[in-house]
Amino acid sequence: MVHDHKDSIQRLKTVEGHIRGIQRMLDEDQYCIDVIRQIQAVQSALNKISTQILDGHLNTCLLTVAQGDDPAERQRVLNEITEVFETANRV
Amino acid sequence: MVHDHKDSIQRLKTVEGHIRGIQRMLDEDQYCIDVIRQIQAVQSALNKISTQILDGHLNTCLLTVAQGDDPAERQRVLNEITEVFETANRV
Amino acid sequence: MVHDHKDSIQRLKTVEGHIRGIQRMLDEDQYCIDVIRQIQAVQSALNKISTQILDGHLNTCLLTVAQGDDPAERQRVLNEITEVFETANRV
Amino acid sequence: MVHDHKDSIQRLKTVEGHIRGIQRMLDEDQYCIDVIRQIQAVQSALNKISTQILDGHLNTCLLTVAQGDDPAERQRVLNEITEVFETANRV
Numbered sequence: 589m590v591h592d593h594k595d596s597i598q599r600l601k602t603v604e605g606h607i608r609g610i611q612r613m614l615d616e617d618q619y620c621i622d623v624i625r626q627i628q629a630v631q632s633a634l635n636k637i638s639t640q641i642l643d644g645h646l647n648t649c650l651l652t653v654a655q656g657d658d659p660a661e662r663q664r665v666l667n668e669i670t671e672v673f674e675t676a677n678r679v
Numbered sequence: 680m681v682h683d684h685k686d687s688i689q690r691l692k693t694v695e696g697h698i699r700g701i702q703r704m705l706d707e708d709q710y711c712i713d714v715i716r717q718i719q720a721v722q723s724a725l726n727k728i729s730t731q732i733l734d735g736h737l738n739t740c741l742l743t744v745a746q747g748d749d750p751a752e753r754q755r756v757l758n759e760i761t762e763v764f765e766t767a768n769r770v
Numbered sequence: 771m772v773h774d775h776k777d778s779i780q781r782l783k784t785v786e787g788h789i790r791g792i793q794r795m796l797d798e799d800q801y802c803i804d805v806i807r808q809i810q811a812v813q814s815a816l817n818k819i820s821t822q823i824l825d826g827h828l829n830t831c832l833l834t835v836a837q838g839d840d841p842a843e844r845q846r847v848l849n850e851i852t853e854v855f856e857t858a859n860r861v
Numbered sequence: 862m863v864h865d866h867k868d869s870i871q872r873l874k875t876v877e878g879h880i881r882g883i884q885r886m887l888d889e890d891q892y893c894i895d896v897i898r899q900i901q902a903v904q905s906a907l908n909k910i911s912t913q914i915l916d917g918h919l920n921t922c923l924l925t926v927a928q929g930d931d932p933a934e935r936q937r938v939l940n941e942i943t944e945v946f947e948t949a950n951r952v
Contacts, residue, residue: 654745
Protein backbone atom coordinates (compact mmCIF):
# COMPACT_ATOMS: atom_id res chain seq x y z
CA MET A 589 0.00 0.00 0.00
CA VAL A 590 1.84 3.14 -1.15
CA HIS A 591 0.70 6.56 0.05
CA ASP A 592 1.97 9.97 -0.81
CA HIS A 593 3.11 11.22 2.57
CA LYS A 594 5.09 14.21 1.24
CA ASP A 595 2.75 16.79 2.78
CA SER A 596 2.68 15.03 6.18
CA ILE A 597 6.48 14.75 6.19
CA GLN A 598 6.75 18.44 5.37
CA ARG A 599 4.39 19.34 8.21
CA LEU A 600 6.41 17.16 10.61
CA LYS A 601 9.59 19.03 9.60
CA THR A 602 7.80 22.26 10.51
CA VAL A 603 6.75 20.75 13.85
CA GLU A 604 10.36 19.69 14.46
CA GLY A 605 11.55 23.29 13.95
CA HIS A 606 8.73 24.50 16.21
CA ILE A 607 9.89 22.10 18.97
CA ARG A 608 13.45 23.41 18.68
CA GLY A 609 12.08 26.96 18.97
CA ILE A 610 10.28 26.00 22.19
CA GLN A 611 13.53 24.60 23.61
CA ARG A 612 15.15 27.98 22.89
CA MET A 613 12.25 29.79 24.58
CA LEU A 614 12.81 27.73 27.74
CA ASP A 615 16.57 28.20 27.51
CA GLU A 616 16.08 31.97 27.38
CA ASP A 617 13.60 31.71 30.27
CA GLN A 618 10.78 33.27 28.25
CA TYR A 619 7.33 33.69 29.79
CA CYS A 620 5.85 30.28 30.75
CA ILE A 621 2.38 30.94 29.39
CA ASP A 622 3.83 31.83 25.98
CA VAL A 623 5.74 28.55 26.03
CA ILE A 624 2.57 26.60 26.89
CA ARG A 625 0.73 28.34 24.03
CA GLN A 626 3.45 27.26 21.61
CA ILE A 627 3.22 23.65 22.85
CA GLN A 628 -0.55 23.80 22.33
CA ALA A 629 0.04 25.08 18.78
CA VAL A 630 2.29 22.06 18.12
CA GLN A 631 -0.39 19.72 19.49
CA SER A 632 -2.91 21.28 17.15
CA ALA A 633 -0.54 20.81 14.18
CA LEU A 634 -0.04 17.14 15.17
CA ASN A 635 -3.82 16.66 15.25
CA LYS A 636 -3.99 17.83 11.64
CA ILE A 637 -1.18 15.47 10.62
CA SER A 638 -2.67 12.39 12.27
CA THR A 639 -6.08 13.22 10.73
CA GLN A 640 -4.41 13.46 7.31
CA ILE A 641 -2.73 10.07 7.79
CA LEU A 642 -5.97 8.46 8.98
CA ASP A 643 -7.72 9.84 5.91
CA GLY A 644 -5.14 8.18 3.64
CA HIS A 645 -5.47 4.95 5.60
CA LEU A 646 -9.26 4.83 5.28
CA ASN A 647 -9.09 5.43 1.53
CA THR A 648 -6.54 2.69 0.90
CA CYS A 649 -5.93 -0.09 3.47
CA LEU A 650 -9.41 0.05 4.94
CA LEU A 651 -11.18 -0.06 1.56
CA THR A 652 -8.97 -2.94 0.43
CA VAL A 653 -9.67 -5.14 3.46
CA ALA A 654 -13.35 -4.14 3.57
CA GLN A 655 -13.72 -5.36 0.00
CA GLY A 656 -11.45 -8.40 0.54
CA ASP A 657 -12.47 -11.81 1.84
CA ASP A 658 -10.52 -12.09 5.08
CA PRO A 659 -12.98 -11.40 7.95
CA ALA A 660 -10.27 -11.64 10.64
CA GLU A 661 -8.07 -9.10 8.85
CA ARG A 662 -11.09 -6.86 8.33
CA GLN A 663 -11.95 -7.01 12.02
CA ARG A 664 -8.37 -6.18 12.98
CA VAL A 665 -8.34 -3.08 10.77
CA LEU A 666 -11.71 -1.85 12.07
CA ASN A 667 -10.61 -2.39 15.67
CA GLU A 668 -7.46 -0.36 15.07
CA ILE A 669 -9.50 2.57 13.82
CA THR A 670 -11.78 2.41 16.87
CA GLU A 671 -8.71 2.27 19.08
CA VAL A 672 -6.96 5.35 17.61
CA PHE A 673 -10.31 7.19 17.82
CA GLU A 674 -10.55 6.35 21.53
CA THR A 675 -6.96 7.49 22.13
CA ALA A 676 -7.59 10.68 20.10
CA ASN A 677 -10.20 11.56 22.70
CA ARG A 678 -7.57 11.25 25.42
CA VAL A 679 -4.41 12.92 24.10
CA MET B 680 -29.15 -0.26 9.48
CA VAL B 681 -30.26 -1.45 12.91
CA HIS B 682 -27.81 -1.43 15.84
CA ASP B 683 -28.25 -2.59 19.36
CA HIS B 684 -27.69 0.64 21.26
CA LYS B 685 -29.03 -0.64 24.61
CA ASP B 686 -25.66 -0.45 26.33
CA SER B 687 -24.93 3.08 25.02
CA ILE B 688 -28.40 4.28 26.08
CA GLN B 689 -27.85 2.80 29.54
CA ARG B 690 -24.49 4.57 29.83
CA LEU B 691 -26.10 7.87 28.74
CA LYS B 692 -28.73 7.46 31.49
CA THR B 693 -25.86 7.10 33.97
CA VAL B 694 -24.21 10.23 32.53
CA GLU B 695 -27.52 12.08 32.87
CA GLY B 696 -27.71 11.19 36.59
CA HIS B 697 -24.07 12.22 36.97
CA ILE B 698 -24.83 15.64 35.40
CA ARG B 699 -27.72 16.14 37.84
CA GLY B 700 -25.35 15.25 40.70
CA ILE B 701 -22.91 17.93 39.51
CA GLN B 702 -25.74 20.51 39.49
CA ARG B 703 -26.43 19.59 43.12
CA MET B 704 -22.73 19.94 43.98
CA LEU B 705 -22.75 23.48 42.57
CA ASP B 706 -26.04 24.26 44.29
CA GLU B 707 -24.53 23.21 47.63
CA ASP B 708 -21.39 25.23 46.81
CA GLN B 709 -19.12 22.20 47.07
CA TYR B 710 -15.39 22.52 46.42
CA CYS B 711 -14.76 23.70 42.82
CA ILE B 712 -11.93 21.28 42.09
CA ASP B 713 -14.16 18.34 43.09
CA VAL B 714 -16.81 19.64 40.69
CA ILE B 715 -14.25 19.92 37.86
CA ARG B 716 -13.09 16.36 38.55
CA GLN B 717 -16.68 15.12 38.24
CA ILE B 718 -17.10 16.98 34.93
CA GLN B 719 -13.88 15.35 33.70
CA ALA B 720 -15.26 11.93 34.74
CA VAL B 721 -18.38 12.61 32.64
CA GLN B 722 -16.21 13.60 29.66
CA SER B 723 -14.31 10.35 30.01
CA ALA B 724 -17.60 8.39 30.08
CA LEU B 725 -18.78 10.22 26.94
CA ASN B 726 -15.51 9.28 25.19
CA LYS B 727 -16.28 5.62 25.86
CA ILE B 728 -19.83 6.00 24.53
CA SER B 729 -18.83 7.74 21.30
CA THR B 730 -16.10 5.13 20.74
CA GLN B 731 -18.69 2.39 21.20
CA ILE B 732 -21.02 4.05 18.67
CA LEU B 733 -18.19 4.54 16.16
CA ASP B 734 -17.30 0.87 16.54
CA GLY B 735 -20.87 -0.14 15.66
CA HIS B 736 -20.85 2.27 12.72
CA LEU B 737 -17.61 0.87 11.25
CA ASN B 738 -18.90 -2.71 11.52
CA THR B 739 -22.19 -1.95 9.77
CA CYS B 740 -22.66 1.20 7.65
CA LEU B 741 -19.01 1.52 6.71
CA LEU B 742 -18.64 -2.12 5.66
CA THR B 743 -21.85 -1.92 3.62
CA VAL B 744 -20.82 1.16 1.63
CA ALA B 745 -17.21 -0.04 1.29
CA GLN B 746 -18.48 -3.21 -0.34
CA GLY B 747 -21.23 -1.41 -2.31
CA ASP B 748 -20.86 0.22 -5.69
CA ASP B 749 -21.56 3.88 -4.96
CA PRO B 750 -18.17 5.68 -4.90
CA ALA B 751 -19.71 9.05 -3.90
CA GLU B 752 -21.53 7.50 -0.94
CA ARG B 753 -18.36 5.63 0.05
CA GLN B 754 -16.35 8.87 -0.01
CA ARG B 755 -18.97 10.63 2.08
CA VAL B 756 -18.86 7.93 4.77
CA LEU B 757 -15.04 7.89 4.87
CA ASN B 758 -14.92 11.69 5.12
CA GLU B 759 -17.34 11.63 8.04
CA ILE B 760 -15.09 9.25 9.94
CA THR B 761 -12.07 11.45 9.31
CA GLU B 762 -14.08 14.44 10.47
CA VAL B 763 -15.24 12.95 13.79
CA PHE B 764 -11.64 11.76 14.37
CA GLU B 765 -10.38 15.32 13.88
CA THR B 766 -13.03 16.69 16.25
CA ALA B 767 -12.24 13.95 18.80
CA ASN B 768 -8.75 15.40 18.98
CA ARG B 769 -10.23 18.78 19.88
CA VAL B 770 -13.00 18.14 22.44
CA MET C 771 -16.13 30.51 49.82
CA VAL C 772 -19.39 31.36 48.12
CA HIS C 773 -19.58 31.52 44.32
CA ASP C 774 -22.39 32.40 42.03
CA HIS C 775 -22.81 29.20 40.06
CA LYS C 776 -26.20 30.09 38.53
CA ASP C 777 -24.88 30.28 34.99
CA SER C 778 -22.96 26.97 35.27
CA ILE C 779 -26.03 25.22 36.73
CA GLN C 780 -28.14 26.58 33.88
CA ARG C 781 -25.63 25.30 31.32
CA LEU C 782 -25.61 21.87 33.02
CA LYS C 783 -29.41 21.73 32.76
CA THR C 784 -29.03 22.37 29.01
CA VAL C 785 -26.42 19.60 28.81
CA GLU C 786 -28.81 17.28 30.67
CA GLY C 787 -31.53 17.92 28.08
CA HIS C 788 -28.99 17.40 25.32
CA ILE C 789 -28.01 14.00 26.79
CA ARG C 790 -31.68 12.97 26.90
CA GLY C 791 -32.00 14.00 23.24
CA ILE C 792 -29.03 11.78 22.35
CA GLN C 793 -30.69 8.83 24.10
CA ARG C 794 -33.75 9.45 21.92
CA MET C 795 -31.59 9.58 18.79
CA LEU C 796 -30.14 6.15 19.66
CA ASP C 797 -33.57 4.82 20.54
CA GLU C 798 -34.87 5.88 17.11
CA ASP C 799 -31.73 4.38 15.51
CA GLN C 800 -30.69 7.70 13.96
CA TYR C 801 -27.49 7.93 11.93
CA CYS C 802 -24.44 7.06 14.11
CA ILE C 803 -22.24 9.90 12.90
CA ASP C 804 -24.95 12.43 13.81
CA VAL C 805 -25.10 10.90 17.29
CA ILE C 806 -21.31 11.14 17.67
CA ARG C 807 -21.43 14.80 16.59
CA GLN C 808 -24.02 15.53 19.28
CA ILE C 809 -21.86 13.81 21.91
CA GLN C 810 -18.92 15.95 20.76
CA ALA C 811 -21.10 19.07 21.10
CA VAL C 812 -21.89 18.06 24.70
CA GLN C 813 -18.18 17.56 25.42
CA SER C 814 -17.48 21.03 24.07
CA ALA C 815 -20.21 22.50 26.32
CA LEU C 816 -18.72 20.69 29.34
CA ASN C 817 -15.30 22.18 28.53
CA LYS C 818 -16.83 25.65 28.74
CA ILE C 819 -18.49 24.84 32.06
CA SER C 820 -15.36 23.44 33.70
CA THR C 821 -13.36 26.43 32.43
CA GLN C 822 -15.94 28.75 33.99
CA ILE C 823 -15.73 26.92 37.32
CA LEU C 824 -11.92 26.97 37.28
CA ASP C 825 -12.04 30.71 36.60
CA GLY C 826 -14.22 31.23 39.70
CA HIS C 827 -11.89 29.03 41.74
CA LEU C 828 -8.75 30.95 40.73
CA ASN C 829 -10.36 34.28 41.61
CA THR C 830 -11.51 33.17 45.06
CA CYS C 831 -9.98 30.09 46.76
CA LEU C 832 -6.64 30.36 45.00
CA LEU C 833 -6.19 34.07 45.74
CA THR C 834 -7.15 33.53 49.39
CA VAL C 835 -4.63 30.74 50.01
CA ALA C 836 -1.94 32.46 47.91
CA GLN C 837 -2.23 35.50 50.15
CA GLY C 838 -2.66 33.43 53.34
CA ASP C 839 0.12 32.08 55.55
CA ASP C 840 -0.34 28.32 55.24
CA PRO C 841 2.32 27.02 52.82
CA ALA C 842 1.02 23.44 52.91
CA GLU C 843 -2.51 24.53 52.05
CA ARG C 844 -1.13 26.77 49.29
CA GLN C 845 0.86 23.88 47.83
CA ARG C 846 -2.21 21.63 47.91
CA VAL C 847 -4.32 24.16 45.99
CA LEU C 848 -1.60 24.75 43.37
CA ASN C 849 -1.13 21.00 42.90
CA GLU C 850 -4.86 20.53 42.36
CA ILE C 851 -4.83 23.12 39.57
CA THR C 852 -1.88 21.40 37.89
CA GLU C 853 -3.68 18.09 38.22
CA VAL C 854 -6.96 19.23 36.60
CA PHE C 855 -4.90 20.88 33.83
CA GLU C 856 -3.14 17.56 33.16
CA THR C 857 -6.46 15.70 33.09
CA ALA C 858 -7.97 18.38 30.82
CA ASN C 859 -5.33 17.43 28.27
CA ARG C 860 -6.54 13.85 28.41
CA VAL C 861 -10.37 13.96 28.45
CA MET D 862 11.51 34.97 37.26
CA VAL D 863 14.08 32.20 36.76
CA HIS D 864 12.96 28.57 36.51
CA ASP D 865 14.95 25.42 36.11
CA HIS D 866 13.69 24.15 32.78
CA LYS D 867 16.44 21.56 32.29
CA ASP D 868 14.07 18.61 32.56
CA SER D 869 11.49 20.14 30.18
CA ILE D 870 14.22 20.97 27.62
CA GLN D 871 15.52 17.40 27.87
CA ARG D 872 12.01 16.03 27.29
CA LEU D 873 11.58 18.34 24.27
CA LYS D 874 14.84 17.00 22.80
CA THR D 875 13.39 13.50 23.14
CA VAL D 876 10.18 14.65 21.44
CA GLU D 877 12.26 16.17 18.64
CA GLY D 878 13.97 12.82 18.03
CA HIS D 879 10.60 11.11 18.16
CA ILE D 880 9.26 13.48 15.46
CA ARG D 881 12.24 12.71 13.23
CA GLY D 882 11.56 8.98 13.73
CA ILE D 883 7.95 9.51 12.59
CA GLN D 884 9.18 11.28 9.43
CA ARG D 885 11.34 8.21 8.74
CA MET D 886 8.35 5.90 9.29
CA LEU D 887 6.35 7.86 6.68
CA ASP D 888 9.33 7.95 4.33
CA GLU D 889 9.59 4.14 4.55
CA ASP D 890 5.81 3.89 4.07
CA GLN D 891 5.32 2.07 7.36
CA TYR D 892 1.83 1.07 8.51
CA CYS D 893 -0.38 4.18 8.95
CA ILE D 894 -1.92 3.10 12.24
CA ASP D 895 1.54 2.61 13.77
CA VAL D 896 2.44 6.14 12.63
CA ILE D 897 -0.73 7.55 14.22
CA ARG D 898 0.07 5.73 17.47
CA GLN D 899 3.53 7.33 17.53
CA ILE D 900 2.00 10.79 16.95
CA GLN D 901 -0.38 10.14 19.84
CA ALA D 902 2.61 9.14 22.02
CA VAL D 903 4.25 12.48 21.17
CA GLN D 904 1.05 14.34 22.08
CA SER D 905 0.99 12.56 25.42
CA ALA D 906 4.63 13.54 26.05
CA LEU D 907 3.80 17.17 25.19
CA ASN D 908 0.94 17.10 27.69
CA LYS D 909 3.39 16.12 30.43
CA ILE D 910 5.78 18.92 29.43
CA SER D 911 3.15 21.66 29.38
CA THR D 912 1.82 20.43 32.74
CA GLN D 913 5.34 20.63 34.15
CA ILE D 914 5.75 24.18 32.86
CA LEU D 915 2.37 25.25 34.23
CA ASP D 916 3.34 23.79 37.60
CA GLY D 917 6.50 25.94 37.65
CA HIS D 918 4.48 28.99 36.60
CA LEU D 919 1.92 28.56 39.39
CA ASN D 920 4.63 28.19 42.02
CA THR D 921 6.51 31.32 40.93
CA CYS D 922 4.85 34.01 38.76
CA LEU D 923 1.36 33.29 39.99
CA LEU D 924 2.30 33.33 43.69
CA THR D 925 4.24 36.56 43.21
CA VAL D 926 1.40 38.46 41.56
CA ALA D 927 -1.22 36.94 43.88
CA GLN D 928 0.72 38.31 46.84
CA GLY D 929 1.58 41.58 45.09
CA ASP D 930 -0.52 44.73 45.01
CA ASP D 931 -1.32 45.11 41.32
CA PRO D 932 -4.92 43.93 40.78
CA ALA D 933 -4.77 44.39 36.99
CA GLU D 934 -1.60 42.31 36.70
CA ARG D 935 -3.15 39.67 38.99
CA GLN D 936 -6.24 39.50 36.82
CA ARG D 937 -4.16 39.14 33.68
CA VAL D 938 -2.21 36.20 35.12
CA LEU D 939 -5.36 34.44 36.35
CA ASN D 940 -7.05 34.93 32.97
CA GLU D 941 -4.05 33.41 31.18
CA ILE D 942 -4.29 30.28 33.33
CA THR D 943 -8.00 29.95 32.59
CA GLU D 944 -7.26 30.41 28.90
CA VAL D 945 -4.57 27.71 28.65
CA PHE D 946 -6.88 25.39 30.63
CA GLU D 947 -9.65 25.98 28.09
CA THR D 948 -7.27 25.33 25.19
CA ALA D 949 -5.92 22.20 26.93
CA ASN D 950 -9.43 20.81 26.71
CA ARG D 951 -9.37 21.35 22.95
CA VAL D 952 -5.93 20.22 21.73
